[in-house]
Amino acid sequence: MFGVEERFDVPRSPAVLMKWAPSRRWERHAVISNKPGVSATSVTVLMTEYLVSIAKYRDKDAFSKLFAHYAPRLKSYLMRQGANLASAEELSQEAMLSVWRKADRFDPTKASAGTWIFTVARNLRIDALRKERRPNFDPEDPAFVPEPEMSPDRALEVGEVQAKIKAAIAKLPLEQAEVIKLSFYQDKPHGEIAEELNLPLGTVKSRLRLAMRRVRTSLGEDK
């Protein structure tokens, strides 16, 4: 229904799109995506299209759709990170506002909409709820070592990568899935996760490593 080849037909013809009431197109997609049986992958593709449309055309209809999907998810995520209901509501709104403002920095060739929105919410959460900073690398840094040139046939599409990550998570042994979920949903160091699960710290670390190895192997990667 939403083949990969269809993904970027909208941005490819912006002149047509502008005349063409984009909201109707989004509504048509959204209705279809709410029907049972539509794969989550097409939702991911759709969300990425909304985000691209926000960046290019400041499309408020697309933003409304994106908000309906992600704002409650971010609220739940922030509550798991220790925010109360009121501040989770406020922070999730701030996060969606950041998404609107920074949408032009989203690169659909590098990440899915969900992944990028996760990083926006994570950074906002650290600024708001934690006193410590989280330094990040800067590709403009003169000391930065860039990626080696990749042969184009090796590079996977973002949508494919995300689908493989999803499949790999679904196939993780329960005990590995558990530590991965705790790592992302709760703002806790591994030591605290180990205490909570009543496991030695080394076991938590090795389960995380095994889980990541599975995710990497599913993408044909190895260090």
Next chain:
Amino acid sequence: MNASHHPGDDLLVSYASGSLDEPSSILIATHLSLCPVCRGVVALAEGVGGELIEQIDLSDIGTSDLDACLARLDEPEEFVGAAVETIDEAVDDAISIPRPLKDYLPGEVKSLPWRWLGPGVQYTAIHTEAKAPKVGLLRIAPGTKVPMHGHTGNEMTLVLAGGYIDATGNFQRGDVESADDGLVHQPVADAGEECICLVVTEGELQPTGIIAKVLQPFFRF
């Protein structure tokens, strides 16, 4: 030259999820500046985070207020001042220090307040908002044997200049060595070039040799 010793994926996951403490994040972000391979792993881990956001169960969360958010879309963006630049761009450090670390240093590496730790070994602490672990730079004169020592907690070392060897391998710029509380080692700095490392320590170093025992008071960072 690319790094050949990498931090464990458990640390890269913590960094991606945002739960890693600030001192360790300085080291990881500095390594990531130098290591495209680990940047790829962090991107994958962020993909896992994105997928877990998609999977969140919304049954008990209620609705979010779209209208309130839509009303704010056209508000002028609050001015959020850029991070205060503490680094004079004109200072051309002899050692190329990646930005995530450089932002924490008050000046050129050579001019930092180095403290004598032992023969040929100096240390300078880096201040963060975190209570623990400790983070700082070690400066080891060419060819110096650091006294044999163990660790009471985890220790991570990232080489920024020069290099060293110990029983577990040969470490050069960009490489990370993770020593857990079991490792006892005696790093030896490469001859010919001063070795500068970023070190994150949870516990105390435990000297095992006689010289190191004499020097123990100085090993407390």
